[in-house]
Amino acid sequence: MIIERARINSNRQLAHQIWEMQFEAPQIATAYKGSGQFINILARDDWNHPLRRPMSIASAEGGCVSIIYKLFGGMTKVLSKKISGETVELLGPLGNTFSNWNNGSYPILIGGGVGLAPMLNLKQACEHNKIDHTIIIGARSGNEHFIDHDPTKNIYLTTDDGSIGEKGTVMGPLEGLIKENTNAVLYACGPEPMLKAVKEFAMKNNMNAQLSVESYMGCGIGLCQGCVIQRKNSEIQSHSYHEKYSLVCMDGPVYQATEVDFG
Amino acid sequence: MIIERARINSNRQLAHQIWEMQFEAPQIATAYKGSGQFINILARDDWNHPLRRPMSIASAEGGCVSIIYKLFGGMTKVLSKKISGETVELLGPLGNTFSNWNNGSYPILIGGGVGLAPMLNLKQACEHNKIDHTIIIGARSGNEHFIDHDPTKNIYLTTDDGSIGEKGTVMGPLEGLIKENTNAVLYACGPEPMLKAVKEFAMKNNMNAQLSVESYMGCGIGLCQGCVIQRKNSEIQSHSYHEKYSLVCMDGPVYQATEVDFG
Amino acid sequence: MANLTVTIGNESFDNPIWVASGTFGYGTEAPELVDVNQLGAIVTKSITRQPREGNPPPRIVESPSGMINSIGLANIGVEKYIKELLPIYEGLSTKIIMNIAGIDIQEYVEIMEMVESVSSVIAGYEINISCPNVKKGGMEFGVDCEMTAKLTEKLRGITERLIIMKLSPNVSDIVSIGLSAEKAGADAVSAINTVVGMSINAKTEMSDIYTTYGGLSGPAIKPIGLAAVHKLYKKLGIPIIGIGGIVTGEDAAEYMLAGATAVQVGTANFRHPGITENIIDSLNTLLNDSNRSFSSELIGKVRTHS
Amino acid sequence: MANLTVTIGNESFDNPIWVASGTFGYGTEAPELVDVNQLGAIVTKSITRQPREGNPPPRIVESPSGMINSIGLANIGVEKYIKELLPIYEGLSTKIIMNIAGIDIQEYVEIMEMVESVSSVIAGYEINISCPNVKKGGMEFGVDCEMTAKLTEKLRGITERLIIMKLSPNVSDIVSIGLSAEKAGADAVSAINTVVGMSINAKTEMSDIYTTYGGLSGPAIKPIGLAAVHKLYKKLGIPIIGIGGIVTGEDAAEYMLAGATAVQVGTANFRHPGITENIIDSLNTLLNDSNRSFSSELIGKVRTHS
Ligand SMILES: Cc1cc2nc3c(=O)[nH]c(=O)nc-3n(C[C@H](O)[C@H](O)[C@H](O)COP(=O)(O)OP(=O)(O)OC[C@H]3O[C@@H](n4cnc5c(N)ncnc54)[C@H](O)[C@@H]3O)c2cc1C
Ligand SMILES: Cc1cc2nc3c(=O)[nH]c(=O)nc-3n(C[C@H](O)[C@H](O)[C@H](O)COP(=O)(O)OP(=O)(O)OC[C@H]3O[C@@H](n4cnc5c(N)ncnc54)[C@H](O)[C@@H]3O)c2cc1C
Ligand SMILES: Cc1cc2nc3c(=O)[nH]c(=O)nc-3n(C[C@H](O)[C@H](O)[C@H](O)COP(=O)(O)O)c2cc1C
Ligand SMILES: Cc1cc2nc3c(=O)[nH]c(=O)nc-3n(C[C@H](O)[C@H](O)[C@H](O)COP(=O)(O)O)c2cc1C
Ligand code: FES
Ligand code: FES
Secondary structure (H helix, E strand, O other): OEEEEEEEEEEEEEEOOEEEEEEEOHHHHHHOOOOOOEEEEEOOOOOOOOOOEEEEOOEEEOOEEEEEEEOOOHHHHHHHHOOEOEEEEEEEEEOOOOOOOOOOOEEEEEEEHHHHHHHHHHHHHHHHOOOOOEEEEEEOOHHHOOOOOEHHHOEEEEEOOOOOOEEOOOHHHHHHHHHHOOOEEEEEEOOHHHHHHHHHHHHHOOOOEEEEOOOOOOOOOOOOOOOEEEEOOOOOOOOOOOOOEEEOOOOOOEEEHHHEOOO | OEEEEEEEEEEEEEEOOEEEEEEEOHHHHHHOOOOOOEEEEEOOOOOOOOOOEEEEOOEEEOOEEEEEEEOOOHHHHHHHHOOEOEEEEEEEEEOOOOOOOOOOOEEEEEEEHHHHHHHHHHHHHHHHOOOOOEEEEEEOOHHHOOOOOEHHHOEEEEEOOOOOOEEOOOHHHHHHHHHHOOOEEEEEEOOHHHHHHHHHHHHHOOOOEEEEOOOOOOOOOOOOOOOEEEEOOOOOOOOOOOOOEEEHHHHOOEEEHHHEOOO | OOEOOEEEOOEEEOOOEEEOOOOOOOOOOOOOOOOHHHOOEEEOOOEOOOOEOOOOOOOEEEEOOEEEEOOOOOEOHHHHHHHHHHHHHHOOOOEEEEEEOOOOHHHHHHHHHHHHOOOOOOOEEEEEOOOOOOOOOOOOOOOOHHHHHHHHHHHHOOOOOEEEEEOOOOOOOHHHHHHHHHHOOOOEEEEOOOEEEEOEEOOOOEEOOOOOEEEEEOHHHHHHHHHHHHHHHHHOOOOEEEEOOOOOHHHHHHHHHHOEEEEEEOOHHHHOOOHHHHHHHHHHHHHHHOOOOEHHHHOOOOEOOO | OOEOOEEEOOEEEOOOEEEOOOOOOOOOOOOOOOOHHHOOEEEEEEEOOOOEOOOOOOOEEEEOOEEEEOOOOOEOOHHHHHHHHHHHHHOOOOEEEEEEOOOOHHHHHHHHHHHHOOOOOOOEEEEEOOOOOOOOOOHHHHOOHHHHHHHHHHHHOOOOOEEEEEOOOOOOOHHHHHHHHHHOOOOEEEEOOOEEEEOEEOOOOEEOOOOOEEEEEOHHHHHHHHHHHHHHHHHOOOOEEEEOOOOOHHHHHHHHHHOEEEEEEOOHHHHOOOHHHHHHHHHHHHHHHOOOOEHHHHOOOOEOOO
């Protein structure tokens, strides 16, 4: 957990409303533990928006950290206006990581919307460790994609409108894939409906799944108790003293699908 | 009274914490009535600072308007970071003007701090109309001056620390000047202690003086009733329905010295 | 284009976007900058029995996402209002709500009787029982159920026009005050007036406002206004007019979702005198986006979790 | 360097910059980011008799220059507090103020008795009578003079340590509540707790907080806190601890000028866990600039116009 004023190396648009920003943040890059972790960004000095904004780490190497973000509201708009050379204050690395992707199973990575940031990160880790895997990326429309649909390379895109890749949700390609890969484990990050569907799918097929969830964060470091999600079963983890609720910033953002109660 | 989104032509530092900004604002430049008027500037889109900031018009010609501003707090800092090509929203021209400087008297212009903006403007008007005049500009220290001390050209500078021009306040040169110019009329803009001193000086010497005063403004256009100053005598002017108080934004910022009650 | 018409009592308004008392003068100040006939209504500055000079300066100061004011009910007095302003209002197509402030019940009554005794087009009255600036000019009524009821009842006896009681947020229980107004015959309540606040300059060690305390307004207080409106909506049967920190069409929609039949825009006028026209436009867009034909469909429709 | 020492009752604190309850956990959460021994005091999260899970999410949301929370007093309960945290506090040189919340007087009493029955270094108690989140956990005490007095009196009988009654801003008259606490034996009052607020998402038409209403905090409420502290200072004889929207040394100085003996920093910790250290530094600079040797010279020294 480090606070680092980081120089922006680059900030560029990848697709419709999707941007990538890379920072020089050697301390955070060094402390980084793996896919799933996030940073809490302060993009502005004034107190009009008092809170930082959590963003998954999309890559951390060579003393640099990058994020992939979607234009949403006030702060992401401010972020998109930043130019290289400017600085922002980062707090990180925060949260836990995806696990067991390198223990012989077949990882299927599923990213929806900007939830693909940690998935791209995990994909990189798989490649680096020479672990066979597949990635499925869902979006509403083709203009939100910035990677090519290429099933021969185990990269599947889906769009709600069918404009790129397969029409429908990420659940489409999944059905076929698990038939081929009986030892598949699912890793997913994206909007709640997608995570819900992945969870149900995993339960039905008796598979393991790890989900990176989002929640509104006040601090990112366990001070505010604001970021809870409801827990299904009560294996109390180190940082949350709750049984029913878990602090996403400390015990998450990655949970076993069976743990999360989407209500 | 016009709202105009104006392109910034230039924004440069003139002296220690003193900046000049020029805008392309053809409508406001055209509607401009003369020295003393001001604009109300909106430098930011967010609502962290809900109110505009009033700034005297330092020049208005060729479709352009300029201001001279001092770094004070939140908004002037934001202004100083703006670069040419960006836009800001101006409301103006607002307020009344200095008067009777072109009716045969000898204008002595007195500017303190950024109060020199309207004075430079009035100086320009005098030059343009070939009216003999003198200007005295006061500052705390030499690094706040950006004009040369040149009594041969009727330009007197003063500094509290004597680092440039005459040591002391603007009242120093004034004493000598009014002996030479028996038909002098004083025009002043600057901090309240200076205006007070000018007022007392004018009363003692039985001279006319016009003062441009400042007050905290909510709107600049008569809606909020926030910008009042206390009035000495009760010649009610068109816009203020008050006897004791006058709206600086509508009936000011320029007042006869005799009118203003500094309390 | 959605239908933005609003009905309160037996008055109908073209749209629910009004300007708040004290933040738009008498409605005649900025004709170049805003077409007042586009507004749902103009609530005019609080009028007292006698003209008032108001408080000494400084009267206003900014605060984070807000401002504090202590104008002290500077106004021209009811006689001049009747003589000079009512005739001007005849020429406007927008509705006029006259805001009234008094030191005691008698003064409110007198002002209203004077206005009722002449013919005019005003649609109704907003009763300022909540102005925190003037020692005897507000607060006392606004924090007390009985006095609110008594005042409302008295005024109800004088006019058939709308009576809107304007509630203060500086109370332990705004709902009980609202209920008292309702029972005593008010056509509507408006909420909220400004929140008591103070500002100090750490360098000069001076209070920034002459009267030490002033009224906080602007976006900073929007959450407070929304909570007040929602609480009132759950308990009252009469319409609620939402006020506090509205600067966008979304803000207006949020107030309506919380339970407001109409809203008033205050502080935002100081920055953009024509902002109400933008708010009307964007409310329209918002309604179209959610396939709603009437803005009134929003009223009280917020979905809560619990 | 100015002398920042503060005395309240018979406790002295190294400096007047404390962290506010519920915004700094139990003081043990962010050791890498802040040296807690630099703080004047840590006020720990409200502790209840039994552990509490707190409210369902969503629990927080931003608002203009502020945030709204409804954590619902999630906490480990007094037993765990005694067993796990008190020993840790032995090792800190900063003072610990334990914040307590209860459903009824009996519960407050029980919690305090349990803590008093063990040996510990805590300097005193802050009594949360003002938490607006939990239906029966606060509000009731905080808006009522008699109940405040009764609770204070009972607790006074149990402990010699500091008792600080934490006041709610959601009342018609905070001064009378403060006076009740003083008369009943409180060593100090702290003000303010959060202001009742609500937030709605205009697009989804949902309330942003599970419990619909939450507590507004942050710079937005600074003017409200300053007004409360100044009003209390004028009438009370005991020290006042200022809270609400403090994010800079100037903010802290403003609260002290208004009458605070010490201040608490809340929301700002979420953004900068180490912000209190900056605040202490800049308070020091400010005192040097005005040639003051003691921070206590600021207390109540605001110059007002009227
Ligand atoms: C662990 C985690 C990882 C995330 N990773 C990414 C990522 O890689 N890329 C990406 O684009 N987005 C990511 N998000 C979401 C991102 O935090 C929000 O999109 C962002 O905060 C929006 O800020 P804004 O000011 O633009 O939006 P706002 O104008 O604040 O829009 C409001 C919406 O943004 C979200 N939001 C706002 N503030 C917070 C906050 N403090 N904490 C959490 N959510 C908030 C809420 O959903 C809210 O409804 C992540 C969130 C979490 C919790
Ligand atoms: C008619 C008029 C003409 C002016 N002309 C000039 C000029 O030519 N050059 C110049 O540098 N300054 C001028 N000022 C002063 C200028 O408005 C303030 O310096 C500026 O508002 C400071 O803004 P800030 O955000 O940087 O300061 P803040 O951080 O807001 O600092 C606070 C101080 O700035 C002043 N201030 C802040 N807001 C307002 C407001 N809405 N209205 C009035 N004063 C405010 C107050 O004195 C206040 O104490 C003029 C003021 C008036 C009333
Ligand atoms: C400068 C100013 C003057 C005001 N004068 C009055 C008034 O005369 N009568 C009244 O009932 N309310 C008055 N108000 C309160 C507003 O009508 C409104 O209730 C409040 O400002 C909250 O709305 P806002 O946040 O949109 O400004 C005034 C507010 C401001 C800012
Ligand atoms: C997330 C959060 C949790 C809080 N929890 C508590 C609490 O448990 N007990 C309490 O007395 N106050 C609690 N408060 C109130 C703060 O202690 C403080 O009074 C308030 O936030 C105002 O200060 P600020 O504006 O600096 O945040 C909480 C505030 C926040 C924001
Ligand atoms: S974000 Fe504050 S505890 Fe998790
Ligand atoms: S600044 Fe609003 S009336 Fe003058």
